Amino acid sequence: MACSVTIDLHGQTVYSAQRVLTTRLKTLSPDVREVCVVFGYHGGTVLKDFVMRYKNRRIEKKILGLNQGSVVFVLKSE
Numbered sequence: 001m002a003c004s005v006t007i008d009l010h011g012q013t014v015y016s017a018q019r020v021l022t023t024r025l026k027t028l029s030p031d032v033r034e035v036c037v038v039f040g041y042h043g044g045t046v047l048k049d050f051v052m053r054y055k056n057r058r059i060e061k062k063i064l065g066l067n068q069g070s071v072v073f074v075l076k077s078e
Contacts, residue, residue: 005024005028005034005035005036006035006036006037006038007020007021007024007035007036007037007038009021009037009039009047009051010040012039012047014046014047017039017047017050017051018054021051021056022056025058025059025073025075028058028075030077032075033074033075034072034074034075035075036065036070036071036072037051037070037073038070039051039069039071041068041069042069048068048071051071052064057076058073058075058076059073059074059075059076060074060076061073061074062074
């Protein structure tokens with residue numbers, strides 16, 4: 001599944017990752033339907049766990065990527 005936009009959270013804390021995700025999702029064009037969120041997986045699962053629990057009204061579903069360090073957000077059409 002191709003991503004229209006990629007958000008890279010490598011090296012972020014959970015607090016800063018939440019701010020980045022919320023800001024980016026709020027400012028995305030309504031035409032964007034997929035967002036690939038990259039967080040890595042060699043440094044533990046804190047960011048992965050956060051991203052999987054993260055809630056936003058624009059997210060319709062989350063798809064864990066084949067790469068363990070990414071998740072695709074499928075966005076609702078507005």
